């Protein structure tokens with residue numbers, strides 16, 4: 001491995017990839033993300049203009065970023081953002097990195113959100129444990145008459161969610177609320193969505209280093225059996241849900257039956273279950289049992 005990185009784009013990309021080869025599974029992708037981000041170049045420029053000169057200062061930034069990546073820091077933490085449902089979302093130490101699996105929840109709820117918005121002129125969404133605002137902002141970006149409240153216990157996460165809403169031009173339809181689940185929530189919503197922490201406490205130590213060391217514990221730890229947040233949401237949602245409303249929750253891939261039982265005991269039936277791209281159970285949508 002050369003100590004000094006080259007200063008032409010094509011060679012820089014090749015050397016960046018070589019530096020990550022021993023430490024990272026998809027070194028080509030991560031090298032490209034890092035080089036493009038810090039140099040402000042595109043994939044096309046690297047192909048048509050590989051001799052393009054990159055400033056020494058930028059090469060130094062790329063060097064530092066590659067060292068962090070080789071040391072195990074997730075690439076999106078280094079870049080400071082991650083794409084979710086086509087939206088660029090800023091990250092902070094207090095936010096979970098939004099994952100592609102969670103786009104399943106957005107896809108699952110979108111037809112309902114659209115239908116309510118057409119019928120009622122608006123659709124009110126409550127996103128419990130909003131983190132970066134990922135779920136709420138994705139739904140708002142797709143449905144221009146939807147409005148959303150993003151709830152989180154973490155003030156830092158809410159500041160990031162609000163910043164994301166501003167950067168995406170969605171701040172006028174997105175409100176943040178610091179609350180322990182429903183504690184400070186008021187009003188009624190057509191959709192209550194949640195990707196709550198659902199890892200059993202004792203399994204946190206076995207997670208991949210990139211998750212355990214960089215996603216906040218508050219975003220991961222679902223209590224002894226991982227199901228505590230579902231119990232709270234199922235028990236308290238009724239006061240905040242419109243009569244014909246829906247609750248959509250992301251789940252761990254082994255939790256389908258337990259989560260259905262928790263919601264059944266609170267008066268809900270599953271209206272749909274959805275798998276992620278890997279074929280795992282990932283999202284359940286509940287509606288109230290009709291009297």
Ligand SMILES: C[S@@+](CC[C@H](N)C(=O)[O-])C[C@H]1O[C@@H](n2cnc3c(N)ncnc32)[C@H](O)[C@@H]1O
Nearest residue numbers: 096098129130131152153180181195196197219
């Ligand atoms: C798994 S993360 C999901 C973040 C985001 N919704 C997403 O899908 O990328 C869970 C979120 O719940 C929040 N959270 C944890 N406990 C909470 C509580 N008691 N009340 C409100 N939010 C909580 C965490 O801070 C975190 O942002």
